Amino acid sequence: MNTxxxxxxILIIHFLFFIYACTAIxxxxxxxxISSKETIEYMKKNSFVNYKEILSSTISPxxxxxxxxxxxxxxxxxxxxxxxxxxYVNYDVVxxxxxxxxxxxxxxxxxxxxxxxxxxxxxQIPTKPIRAGVFKSTNPAFEKLTVVDKVNGGKAxxxxxxxxxxxxxxxxxxxxxxxxxxxxLQKMIKPFLEVTDKTVIxxxxxxxxxxxxxxxxxxxxxxxxxxxxxxxxQILEYIRAFLLGRMAWSRLNGLLVISGAFGLFNKKVAxxxxxxxxxxxxxxxxxxxxxxxxxxxxxxxxxxAYIPDPLCWTxxxxxxxxxxxxxxxxxxxxxxxxxxxxxVAFNPKYKSLGLLSYPYWLxxxxxAPVIEVIGIIYFIILAAxxxxxxxxxxxxxxxxxxxxxxxSIVAIFSEELTYHxxxxxxxxxxxxxxxxxxxxxxHPFILYAAIRGNIDYYFNKKKKWGEMTRKGxxxx
Amino acid sequence: MKSYQYFIDYFKNAPAxxxxxxxxxxxxxxxxxxxxxxxxxxxxRLRKNEKIVAQYQNEYESNLITYLYSGxxxxxxxxxxxxIVDKLKSCVPDKFKRRVVVSTLLRLRNEIxxxxxxxxxxxxxxxxxxxxxxxxxxxxxxxxxxxxxRELAQFHVKEVNDQIVIHxxxxxxxxxxxxQLYLVTLFHFEGLKFLDVLQTHLSEWDQIQLLEVLQRxxxxxxxxxxxxLKSKNDSVxxxxxxxxxxxxxxxAKDTLLELLEHQHKKIRVEAIQxxxxxxxxxxxxxxxxxxxxxxxxxxxxxxxxxxxxxxSSDETFLQEHIQHKNFEIKVSALKIFKLLNIEKFHSFKxxxxxxxDAEIIEFIxxx
Numbered sequence: 122m123n124t125x126x127x128x129x130x131i132l133i134i135h136f137l138f139f140i141y142a143c144t145a146i147x148x149x150x151x152x153x154x155i156s157s158k159e160t161i162e163y164m165k166k167n168s169f170v171n172y173k174e175i176l177s178s179t180i181s182p183x184x185x186x187x188x189x190x191x192x193x194x195x196x197x198x199x200x201x202x203x204x205x206x207x208x209y210v211n212y213d214v215v216x217x218x219x220x221x222x223x224x225x226x227x228x229x230x231x232x233x234x235x236x237x238x239x240x241x242x243x244x245q246i247p248t249k250p251i252r253a254g255v256f257k258s259t260n261p262a263f264e265k266l267t268v269v270d271k272v273n274g275g276k277a278x279x280x281x282x283x284x285x286x287x288x289x290x291x292x293x294x295x296x297x298x299x300x301x302x303x304x305x306l307q308k309m310i311k312p313f314l315e316v317t318d319k320t321v322i323x324x325x326x327x328x329x330x331x332x333x334x335x336x337x338x339x340x341x342x343x344x345x346x347x348x349x350x351x352x353x354x355q356i357l358e359y360i361r362a363f364l365l366g367r368m369a370w371s372r373l374n375g376l377l378v379i380s381g382a383f384g385l386f387n388k389k390v391a392x393x394x395x396x397x398x399x400x401x402x403x404x405x406x407x408x409x410x411x412x413x414x415x416x417x418x419x420x421x422x423x424x425x426a427y428i429p430d431p432l433c434w435t436x437x438x439x440x441x442x443x444x445x446x447x448x449x450x451x452x453x454x455x456x457x458x459x460x461x462x463x464x465v466a467f468n469p470k471y472k473s474l475g476l477l478s479y480p481y482w483l484x485x486x487x488x489a490p491v492i493e494v495i496g497i498i499y500f501i502i503l504a505a506x507x508x509x510x511x512x513x514x515x516x517x518x519x520x521x522x523x524x525x526x527x528x529s530i531v532a533i534f535s536e537e538l539t540y541h542x543x544x545x546x547x548x549x550x551x552x553x554x555x556x557x558x559x560x561x562x563x564h565p566f567i568l569y570a571a572i573r574g575n576i577d578y579y580f581n582k583k584k585k586w587g588e589m590t591r592k593g594x595x596x597x
Numbered sequence: 598m599k600s601y602q603y604f605i606d607y608f609k610n611a612p613a614x615x616x617x618x619x620x621x622x623x624x625x626x627x628x629x630x631x632x633x634x635x636x637x638x639x640x641x642r643l644r645k646n647e648k649i650v651a652q653y654q655n656e657y658e659s660n661l662i663t664y665l666y667s668g669x670x671x672x673x674x675x676x677x678x679x680x681i682v683d684k685l686k687s688c689v690p691d692k693f694k695r696r697v698v699v700s701t702l703l704r705l706r707n708e709i710x711x712x713x714x715x716x717x718x719x720x721x722x723x724x725x726x727x728x729x730x731x732x733x734x735x736x737x738x739x740x741x742x743x744x745x746x747r748e749l750a751q752f753h754v755k756e757v758n759d760q761i762v763i764h765x766x767x768x769x770x771x772x773x774x775x776x777q778l779y780l781v782t783l784f785h786f787e788g789l790k791f792l793d794v795l796q797t798h799l800s801e802w803d804q805i806q807l808l809e810v811l812q813r814x815x816x817x818x819x820x821x822x823x824x825x826l827k828s829k830n831d832s833v834x835x836x837x838x839x840x841x842x843x844x845x846x847x848x849a850k851d852t853l854l855e856l857l858e859h860q861h862k863k864i865r866v867e868a869i870q871x872x873x874x875x876x877x878x879x880x881x882x883x884x885x886x887x888x889x890x891x892x893x894x895x896x897x898x899x900x901x902x903x904x905x906x907x908x909s910s911d912e913t914f915l916q917e918h919i920q921h922k923n924f925e926i927k928v929s930a931l932k933i934f935k936l937l938n939i940e941k942f943h944s945f946k947x948x949x950x951x952x953x954d955a956e957i958i959e960f961i962x963x964x
Binding site: 165166168169171178180181182239240241243244245311313314315316317318512513516517519520523524526527530531533534537538541544546549550553 | 607615618619621622625626628629632633636637639640643644647740743744747770771774775798800801802803805806808809832839843924925928953956957960963964
């Protein structure tokens, strides 16, 4: 290759990087605008809803909360109590003890007066077998509770057991350590009941970070802003993702993921597609993509809905080791799901799923960290070859940084004008500070975890779930 | 000064794209600075508003309590009450204060009953709040109209029925929902007449809310639901089926039986379920004769019906289905057999020897 050919190739590379960056930024802006419009509309509509009427109604549809538990002995009693404190009338809770090696089951037996019962399970989805049995409480106060003890098979397998056991039309799949607000179920069930021209197959809710919040008897008493940088940065990240991203995808009916921490599903459709896939670490995203694919292939009109209200609070990693492990798993889950459903990509048969959602996830979620790292390496090479125009580079770096900060501040505004969860004096300043610092204290670790996720996916196939050490949420 | 000039020269000589980048940098910095200042002000305002609302609420609450307890039998409005009416009247033109007055009145209205509740309603008229609610019905914004209708329902203003009923088929579903709730809240079962003219879909969410409102009333004089069961609007038919179930409308039995032939599966399934609830034996024969033509959902619903109305003559039919592929049908058939003919039920242990079937038989035997 002669010099001019090399120059042309380099120019093309520059151009591609530039186009990628511009389209990514444009997509963020468009999504933020759609989200804002949708959130305002939602808030207006929601101001008329009297949830008390639906929650007290015995004719409201039945919901089963399925919560898999593995070695959750530390907090299991409080967590189950929280799940049992919903104000919705027609619901029950199924705790699937997924072969825990600790004393979770014994603790629940004692705390909730559980006894082993005969239970006929319609095994519609294959799962690992029952271990100690199915337990129900002799105490009428806990009549809504069912505990299933089964051989360990992972989170997806435990959720499938819950799907088999549930007798309800709708199932709420939730992490057992999540704190659900009392009116969560009625808010989540609403889209299923009010959409008349299509089938709502799933609803997702906003997940909020409960680190440093005060919780008593399974109820959120006080919302606090945590002290650790990593926790603060995740709060900002969640606000941005949930308020400025997912709401827009909901509007476009393009949601590809509903957080595994809390989602409500149409049980019939979930079972028809075969339940959760036990061979992926991204079972939450994979199920949604499969359900959507099934609806498209069977030519049924459908919707994946999303609720912007803060309904579910969870503990986020408070150190970088666990954080990286979590994000590594998310990356592998995304890669696995996109690979499994690559048939959908750019396929007009799948309409917005194939032409919008899938390509977006592939380009701006799956490939983003890879492209970013390639860009950094390329920049280092250019710097080593003294080929960098530092004044130009500086201008672009400052612009990118300011855009990131501005986007975070817009997300903070969105939060303040809607749910205003962090009311305490001084928190506004802390949120601004963290939006200035986040590109340095969180983003590099997200990038590192994503690259590790890619490496583990291709070269370390045995790696499954990472460890998440529970500290337990603050109780008063 | 020198460095300032350097930057000006640099900017002028830079390529257009770099000029754009620097302009954007300055623009972003200005926007970020403005947003940070505005965020500070916004948060302060939100905190302040919360305090002001609480303060107004306390003030209006004490005014209202004074109003309720300062009436006398001689005068329609006592002097003390008039003072409070005048005070509240002066507050209502202010949108913010009006909102607090209305919410305080509503909260209090929900906590009391009888004459006192009527006094609150009277106050709603005296303070002129009703005029604001009525004027909101003419708004072009859907949420203003919906809010107005809701307020009129909450304060039981029956007199404006004519102005509200015209919105029954409003294109906006929130307005429609509020109209339906207004009619049912104030006119109970009579209010359901809107079903005769409803052209749009009544969602399940709307249906649950309407049924909940209806269940609050003790009166049990249910109107004739047959016309709704025959409605061309499928959602009205489904709603009427629910009514017939909740209020045990055995009188509608014939129309419900006709619905077994309805073109929509959902309606047929719902009809089977309500006929099962009402234990209508005729339904059993109709469905049994065309069992193989039914969809799976209808077959499952039919077996649930059979659990309520089985007879010894059903034995042959049941025996044909104890090996049905569907789990629920198989369980239902075996459950009924256990009650119908225990000896034969035991004989199935040999016939159904697969582990899954044995599990079902064992479960039914023990429960």
